[in-house]
Amino acid sequence: MEFTFSLGVGVLTTAGIYLMLRAQTFPVILGLTLLSYAVNLFLFASGRLTINGPAIVGESAQYADPLPQALVLTAIVIGFAMTAFVLILAIRARADLGNDQVDGRELPPRRTAVEEALAERIDKNQTNSKQTRDKRKHS
Numbered sequence: 001m002e003f004t005f006s007l008g009v010g011v012l013t014t015a016g017i018y019l020m021l022r023a024q025t026f027p028v029i030l031g032l033t034l035l036s037y038a039v040n041l042f043l044f045a046s047g048r049l050t051i052n053g054p055a056i057v058g059e060s061a062q063y064a065d066p067l068p069q070a071l072v073l074t075a076i077v078i079g080f081a082m083t084a085f086v087l088i089l090a091i092r093a094r095a096d097l098g099n100d101q102v103d104g105r106e107l108p109p110r111r112t113a114v115e116e117a118l119a120e121r122i123d124k125n126q127t128n129s130k131q132t133r134d135k136r137k138h139s
Helices: 002-020 025-046 066-097 113-138
Strands: none
Touching: 002 025, 025 066
């Protein structure tokens, strides 16, 4: 069970970091959310939660520690507020800049294969005409 739990935390952390390294804002927001889920699960695991353990009321041999639960609950609330705030910032940046790139720069437009072939032909014709003019000058 511990291996499966730690593998889940590792997968969430890895996916979160991978998405945070993307150039668009929406994958960065998803990456932050996945990373916060991984941290929440890690906090649960560090609390050594017991199954069906009583709360700290009276005396018991083994009780449920409320501190990890309080930390995770606080982290969930803060994570939700952070995600909502960053999402609003991303929407505003998309409206102001016209793209969703993290750095705000626009990507160069992609050329189709036909446009690429046409650009190569134009460059070739310009080079040939320049060479022809140079030959006429020197003659």
